[in-house]
Amino acid sequence: MRKLAGKLLLLLLGMLLVTILVSFTLTGFLYERLYVNSIKEELVQYGENVSLDYDGGDVSDIFVWNVEYLNEKTRFEIFAVRNPRELSACVPFEIDYNALIGSKERAQLLDGQSVIDVGYEERFKRDLVSVVVPLLDEDRLEGILYLYYPLENIQELTENYALLWVLCIFLFSMIISVIGAKGVSYVINPLLEMKDAAKNISRGDLTSRVNVSSRDEIGELAETFNKMAESLEKEDERNKEFLATVSHELRTPITYIKGYNEALQMNLGTEIERAQYFQLISRETSRLDKMVNELLDMMKLETGNFHIELEPIALAETVRQAVDSFKSFAESHGIDVLIELNEDIIVQGDEGRIHQILHNLLRNSLQYMNGSGTIQITLDDSLSREEAVLTVSDTGIGIPEEHLPFVTERFYRVNKARTRSDGGSGLGLAIVSQLVELHNGRLTITSKVNEGTTVEIRLPLIVTEDG
Template sequence: MKRIVTGLSFLQKLWLTICFIVLCTVLFFFLMFQFAYKQLYVSYVQTTLINEGKGLVERYHNLGDNKKFIEFLNSYDKVSNASVLYISNPRDLSACLPYNVHHESFITEDDRETLLKDKVISKTGYVDRFKRNIVGVVVPILKGENLEGIIYLSVPLKSITELVNQSKWLLVFSTFFFSTIVLLIGRRIIQQMIKPLSKMEQISYKMAKGDYSERMTSITGDEIGKLALAFNSMSDSLQREDENRKDFLANVSHELRTPLSYVSGYSEAILDGVVKEDELKHYVGIIHSEASRMQRLVRDLLDLASLEGEQFPLQKAPNVLSQIIEEAITPYLNSLKEKQITVIKNIDDSIIANLDADRFSQVIHNVISNAIRYSPIGKSIYVTLKETDSIYIEIQDEGKGVPKEQIEHLGERFHRVEQARSRKEGGTGLGLAIAKQIVELHDGKILFTSEPNHGLKVLIILPIFE
């Protein structure tokens, strides 16, 4: 017996998966927001400072007077968000800028080379003196190839950090609210998705106990809905199989009960001496007849079981169909003569089919035997063999036919149109079922049509041999 390992349900697994995905997504976007927002904001501040610095340089050149520019710069520094320093001697920069914490020159020789090329230097870093991060730009003031001075503009990053921190709490709250809503909605959706699966589980347990009556009713158009349709189809098939099994057992019991009662009753009568000597041969004949009938029934059952279970592989080979049909009719010549039945043939001798000759001969035997059994005395049986888009074999008798409501049941095990008459004439009710199985194993199909008092037409369709 297999051990069932208990653990998380499918609903719990799916729920935890969604929670994990939401958590990872929120965390990823939260980190990306912090990184991207800070980087973009710093870049924006640097660009603003550079443009502001270049504007001041242009103002310096327009004024053309160092004293006036310093006065303008003092006024400008009071209204600007940035701290503005003007250094006319770049070599003294280390004594003026806040970055000169350790009395080291802020402008290196490489920086001076950069400034001489009229390029702006951007600097971002932590300053111990102010205990904060600062974004600064150094804009050169050039006259020809000489560096007349620089304009240093700086903005403390405290405001940026506060902005990010404020946004961080807003983001945390929004994320928590959004995640809660998403998870609640997701849980509801998951429950709706799992509901049909839970229903299928309940039905499957009932089916395991033999109850096939319940079906899935709420069917959607998605994959679960398709699964529900397939589940209903499976339930229908299992119910049919269960009914067929019960019918099969009932029919086998019924078929064997009558001959067994005859054999048992007459043999007891003979053993008890009840049967007179001149009647002994008659009763022994009945016992033999019923025993033969049981033998045929068992043989047909074994044949049908092997065909349905595909335990009897077909030995297919190219065969002339007309020869198989002629050989199958030959054993019935005496029966045909006794009932004065004429077989009218319209057979194309050139048709070849890829089939198992022995098994397909059994098909013709069963159909011909059935036609003879139900044909009145003096009537005809028509056998036609032709080939167009497929190979067609028609066998039609002139009996009284089969009622329309029973046509669809022809080919089912133990189905008889006339129960008493068929049993009296020795049929097992399996002939057409065996024929149907053999034809289908040859990739063909067998059809039945009938009209009142116009007999039964059996049409066998086979693929063309190529």
């Protein structure tokens, strides 16, 4: 960041230098355009005004004397001569008559136009503006008015203001430096704060945040950084919660398996009890297998390595098979399972993964039943006949409304208590959501506490020729 601050300061100093150079260039431009041009215009205007006193014919001595009188009253030098060569007696420098009035200039004078020239004069050590105004009698050039003025150079024009000029440059430089330093600090300080916060996050302090002190791009960057840090913190909390959940869920069946296995090895218990031990070991082994499979599925889904094979399937038959494998177990726990299926529904799907979706949903419904109740599965087409609508409804304990937006996130559990009876690993609905998405479908969950939950899945419908 220090390097960036140095670069910004160098940029400001460069801009200041460019500004000063431009000001000098502009001064020269203004000198040429304003001062020099104004002198030219004044000389031409003054000469043409004087030429109005010429009445034609030969240039009289009276006219020449009047011009000499005017010469003493004006800041310009002005002379009236009948022949340009007479100028040598009037001006204190040598004149190249051929250069002063050549053929081009003579044609210009005969046309009634003044001739203007700017050139360096060694006698005055500066540039000289000269103007030749014609004295015409019809189409004859009877004489000329010659006016000149030695230009002040730019240093002379500014020498009276040199101190003020230097002072202004100094003050301007100081103001630019102060504003630039504050501007650099305004840009750099939030970036330095973000750098420190990023270091804290890299060390594991996910609570680190930066202050948002503006609404510009820097402020938006700070807000984005804070949102990123907040997301990382939430993800970290979920991962910790997930690890705690998984470790607890793994520890419980492993403890059962280990304990009952040791009892079997020691020939403890009666034959009936030992048979129960085998059943418990088998049940807990199944739980472990299911959990490991869910973890593998979740990992594949998140890394994009999960593949499904879509083909036309009669969805009603697939749903019936999944429900039949679950129905007897549910009824043994006092749960009624009702199904209402449209046999004509055909979708593009992976039969095994749809089984998995239904298994997870039915298992959730059973898990969150409060005693006896009802689970209803319906399948029909939508009003537009473009989608198959599969719903799984239960009369369980329901889900609080504030939790509904998050229940399909991985590792999310409505009940944070990690017990074997009231919650899984938090992966079931997350897997269902992503499997439905892979089928180009939509998942909607509605629920009311103590009334039950309804999960609706919409899949693209394949319309048959009869449909």
